Amino acid sequence: MKKRIDDLAIFGGTPAFVESLHVGYPNLGSREKLLYYINDILDRRWLTNQGVYVQRFEERVADFVGAKYCIATCNATIGLMIAMKALGLMGEAIIPAFTFIATAHALQWQEVTPIFCDIDPRTHNIDPEKVERLITPRTTGIIGVHVWGRACKVEALTQIARRYNLKLMFDAAHAFGCSYQGRMIGNFGDCEVFSFHATKFVNTSEGGAIVTNDGELARRARLMKNFGFADFDRVDVVGINGKMSELSAAIGLANLESLKDFVNINYRNYGYYQKYLRDIDGIELVLFEDCQVHNYQYIVIKVDENVTSLSRDQLQKILWKEKVLARRYFYPGCHRMEPYRTRFPDAGVELRETEKLAKSVLCLPTGPAVGEVQVNLICQIIRVSVENGVGVKRRMDMAAEGESYVKEAAR
Numbered sequence: 001m002k003k004r005i006d007d008l009a010i011f012g013g014t015p016a017f018v019e020s021l022h023v024g025y026p027n028l029g030s031r032e033k034l035l036y037y038i039n040d041i042l043d044r045r046w047l048t049n050q051g052v053y054v055q056r057f058e059e060r061v062a063d064f065v066g067a068k069y070c071i072a073t074c075n076a077t078i079g080l081m082i083a084m085k086a087l088g089l090m091g092e093a094i095i096p097a098f099t100f101i102a103t104a105h106a107l108q109w110q111e112v113t114p115i116f117c118d119i120d121p122r123t124h125n126i127d128p129e130k131v132e133r134l135i136t137p138r139t140t141g142i143i144g145v146h147v148w149g150r151a152c153k154v155e156a157l158t159q160i161a162r163r164y165n166l167k168l169m170f171d172a173a174h175a176f177g178c179s180y181q182g183r184m185i186g187n188f189g190d191c192e193v194f195s196f197h198a199t200k201f202v203n204t205s206e207g208g209a210i211v212t213n214d215g216e217l218a219r220r221a222r223l224m225k226n227f228g229f230a231d232f233d234r235v236d237v238v239g240i241n242g243k244m245s246e247l248s249a250a251i252g253l254a255n256l257e258s259l260k261d262f263v264n265i266n267y268r269n270y271g272y273y274q275k276y277l278r279d280i281d282g283i284e285l286v287l288f289e290d291c292q293v294h295n296y297q298y299i300v301i302k303v304d305e306n307v308t309s310l311s312r313d314q315l316q317k318i319l320w321k322e323k324v325l326a327r328r329y330f331y332p333g334c335h336r337m338e339p340y341r342t343r344f345p346d347a348g349v350e351l352r353e354t355e356k357l358a359k360s361v362l363c364l365p366t367g368p369a370v371g372e373v374q375v376n377l378i379c380q381i382i383r384v385s386v387e388n389g390v391g392v393k394r395r396m397d398m399a400a401e402g403e404s405y406v407k408e409a410a411r
């Protein structure tokens, strides 16, 4: 129980947990099935190069999202790079600044300049109203990111892309198993890219996929992921090695079969967080629309420091001392990381909402290692800290001053 300030580990209390609770603890399906698949792969002695497991995985993913083509890749970053190249992106492409750095790097890696757009604070996604202003004669594409699995404003972005004759793709790394207006993500824009990294909703350990309904684009992407090989001894385009291995596909297949269990666990935890975070002034849980299908993979809170007195970073420190490894996401924003920080030193001026959000968001643990008992305890820590925000902040500030004094004196 965490009832008083002195119960907090940061002030000498016993940590709430013995084992650390992680954000992005991997979802795993049936071990029996996976081991069966792995044995089968070993019997076949076919470990990669578009084997039957990768083919089957691609079919299942395409079926599940209701899209025509799925091209599995070794990870989403390479998937994004291939998709961007297959779409012919050059010059500049517009992306949100509030995303994982891979969205920007995948462009920059092939000398396409990412132009950072601000987000809509209500959705945390790229703001279509701000996209248009960033379009220049060099712009060739727009890349939306479905942050936390909540879909971008797809229609507005589609209209802008049509009007200016731009390519439109989505980084759907967070959004496998989510829908937008009754249609599964994977069907929007020219293509969408999923991540199957270990921390994502469905994982293949490392992995990703390009999903599209455009046959020609699918053909190009498929060539590119295999060095450009169109046949034995025949190379048609510049390619890379973006292949998914059979072992990864086996993990993915086993996990797909447990997808419903993953959602149920996440949804259950989301409900517990709603229950136990209720009425804490200054703490807002990011909610998901009930009318959409969702994976509930991310439990996200926003800390309003004006109300809590405590900063998001202080709350994170408190949670870490309790062995709750809450994570800041997309902090400090892509535009504040290299090489973009040096290239666009003033980008922050136009990215007000991104900067505000990056300073206030905290992701909390969910998934199979977490249940009602854990959520209750995590929320007690947050409640005690925030409801005594002024006092907690004072003690933390004093301790920090003490620390720097000791460091200074030791010099």
Ligand SMILES: *Cc1c(COP(=O)(O)O)cnc(C)c1O
Pocket (backbone or CB within 6 Å): 075, 076, 077, 078, 099, 100, 102, 103, 145, 171, 173, 174, 195, 196, 197, 206, 207, 208
């Ligand atoms: C995880 C993630 C990626 C990268 O995926 P990998 O499979 O790890 O390469 C890209 N974009 C976003 C938004 C992500 O969350």
